[in-house]
Amino acid sequence: MKRLLRRKTVAELQMEAHTDNRLHRALGPGNLTALGIGAVIGAGIFVLTGQAAAKYAGPGIVYSFLLAGIACAFAGLCYAELAAMLPMSGSAYTYAYATLGEFIAWIIGWDLILEYLFAASTVAVGWSGYVVSFLKDVGINIPPEYTGAPYNHVAPADAGWNMWRLFTEGWVHTGAVLNVPAMIVVAVITALLVIGIRESAGFNNVIVAVKLFVILTFIAVGAAFINRQNWIPFVPPAQGEGIFGWGGVLRAAGVIFFAYIGFDAVSTAAQEARKPQRDMPIGILASLAICTVLYVAVALVLTGILNYTHLNVPDPMAVAIDSLGAQVAWLRPIIKIGAIAGLSSVILVMMMGQPRIFYSMSKDGLLPPVFSHVHHRFRTPWLATMLTGFIAMLMAGLFPIGLLGELVSIGTLLAFVIVCLGVLVLRLRHPEIQRPFRTPAFWLVCPLGALTCAWLMYGLPRDTWARLVVWLVIGLAIYFAYGLRHSRHGKGGALAPPV
Numbered sequence: 001m002k003r004l005l006r007r008k009t010v011a012e013l014q015m016e017a018h019t020d021n022r023l024h025r026a027l028g029p030g031n032l033t034a035l036g037i038g039a040v041i042g043a044g045i046f047v048l049t050g051q052a053a054a055k056y057a058g059p060g061i062v063y064s065f066l067l068a069g070i071a072c073a074f075a076g077l078c079y080a081e082l083a084a085m086l087p088m089s090g091s092a093y094t095y096a097y098a099t100l101g102e103f104i105a106w107i108i109g110w111d112l113i114l115e116y117l118f119a120a121s122t123v124a125v126g127w128s129g130y131v132v133s134f135l136k137d138v139g140i141n142i143p144p145e146y147t148g149a150p151y152n153h154v155a156p157a158d159a160g161w162n163m164w165r166l167f168t169e170g171w172v173h174t175g176a177v178l179n180v181p182a183m184i185v186v187a188v189i190t191a192l193l194v195i196g197i198r199e200s201a202g203f204n205n206v207i208v209a210v211k212l213f214v215i216l217t218f219i220a221v222g223a224a225f226i227n228r229q230n231w232i233p234f235v236p237p238a239q240g241e242g243i244f245g246w247g248g249v250l251r252a253a254g255v256i257f258f259a260y261i262g263f264d265a266v267s268t269a270a271q272e273a274r275k276p277q278r279d280m281p282i283g284i285l286a287s288l289a290i291c292t293v294l295y296v297a298v299a300l301v302l303t304g305i306l307n308y309t310h311l312n313v314p315d316p317m318a319v320a321i322d323s324l325g326a327q328v329a330w331l332r333p334i335i336k337i338g339a340i341a342g343l344s345s346v347i348l349v350m351m352m353g354q355p356r357i358f359y360s361m362s363k364d365g366l367l368p369p370v371f372s373h374v375h376h377r378f379r380t381p382w383l384a385t386m387l388t389g390f391i392a393m394l395m396a397g398l399f400p401i402g403l404l405g406e407l408v409s410i411g412t413l414l415a416f417v418i419v420c421l422g423v424l425v426l427r428l429r430h431p432e433i434q435r436p437f438r439t440p441a442f443w444l445v446c447p448l449g450a451l452t453c454a455w456l457m458y459g460l461p462r463d464t465w466a467r468l469v470v471w472l473v474i475g476l477a478i479y480f481a482y483g484l485r486h487s488r489h490g491k492g493g494a495l496a497p498p499v
Contacts, residue, residue: 053252058244091268266280351388
């Protein structure tokens with residue numbers, strides 16, 4: 001038990017952050033805020049908003065975004081404190097190592113793989129939907145068997161917690177072979193990330209400017225065509241467990257929580273920030289605030305333009321514009337270009353975060369050394385990046401967006417719960433540590449953040465929980481087979497007292 005709960009001290013981590021200069025420190029507060037916006041404004045606003053409204057919440061999706069935004073605000077304040085105090089590339093994995101011990105750190109590191117890797121794949125599927133639609137508009141038709149997942153999955157309603165039935169039943173062959181466009185975009189972005197962080201950040205800044213222009217244009221134009229009847233009832237009557245009603249609003253909040261994960265991806269770039277103690281809180285909190293306002297505005301306009309029952313499509317914003325007729329037809333290609341650009345930046349930031357989690361875990365000995373190998377010229381974890389890209393390509397080509405998105409949401413929420421608890425533990429155990437940014441009213445914000453995120457997890461479907469359990473069991477097997485025996489902290493580092 002002592003080995004499982006061994007911790008890195010804050011002093012050790014801060015010394016490591018100052019001495020490990022293998023990664024290129026090239027990012028300022030503007031870059032970090034743009035990275036956050038680049039990750040947050042993507043599939044959530046261009047794809048999942050319409051789908052979650054159609055399947056779970058109706059126009060009440062606005063409440064879902066507010067609920068998810070509140071949970072993110074609590075978690076964001078906790079992330080800001082830890083990112084400024086421990087400017088390491090491991091994000092929540094590193095924070096857990098310093099507060100709750102190696103075993104919990106492994107769980108959260110393994111969980112972050114679920115978050116970032118599946119997020120990149122999810123968004124690539126949404127990107128494919130908009131690209132196929134845009135190409136069709138200009139007369140290029142890609143055969144449908146090469147633009148979709150070969151299988152879809154709907155869990156049996158009467159399966160309960162029967163793991164075997166949840167995993168083996170409900171698979172439906174769609175007739176498709178592979179989602180080729182989704183695989184191509186992942187391959188291109190993987191190559192860009194290998195080349196360098198400065199180039200990747202510059203590419204992201206341009207894309208963020210484009211998609212913010214497109215979203216603001218959609219809000220301004222669409223507001224003039226809102227039909228208030230489409231908002232009645234704002235929260236449709238419940239039709240089953242988690243289907244409409246306030247239960248549906250809760251479930252939708254858990255599903256679209258995926259849309260907010262970008263702000264925590266900013267923390268994975270802490271070791272590449274020029275002044276992380278100052279700039280990390282700015283990047284995290286500014287991107288979260290800007291994106292929450294945009295999400296609520298788009299949700300109101302989208303459900304006001306077109307009845308929510310028509311929004312369960314891969315490109316809901318484009319469909320909503322189509323419903324307005326020829327007078328705003330000029331906006332359709334602009335929306336699609338903005339979506340394509342926006343989703344590209346989300347894939348980039350998610351795939352930037354995942355190799356840096358691998359990098360930190362490998363440096364600690366919990367994963368093989370190959371994951372922390374840095375390219376001598378590009379100064380990026382290139383092998384981990386290429387492995388991440390390969391796996392993300394396979395998942396994007398084989399799985400539907402709904403299945404991937406729910407897995408990302410539950411992984412993100414679990415990470416946020418542990419970060420909120422980590423801040424609370426560190427404040428109580430070590431109040432004397434210098435903190436460049438301090439979470440206000442931590443005794444209230446930290447418990448509320450953990451409880452809110454846990455509540456949103458509770459609203460997710462049972463089959464999503466079942467997949468999380470299986471994923472964690474696989475991770476524990478790897479930890480006890482490799483990580484526990486190869487941990488560098490256990491071999492040579494001083495043990496901090498267990499929590």
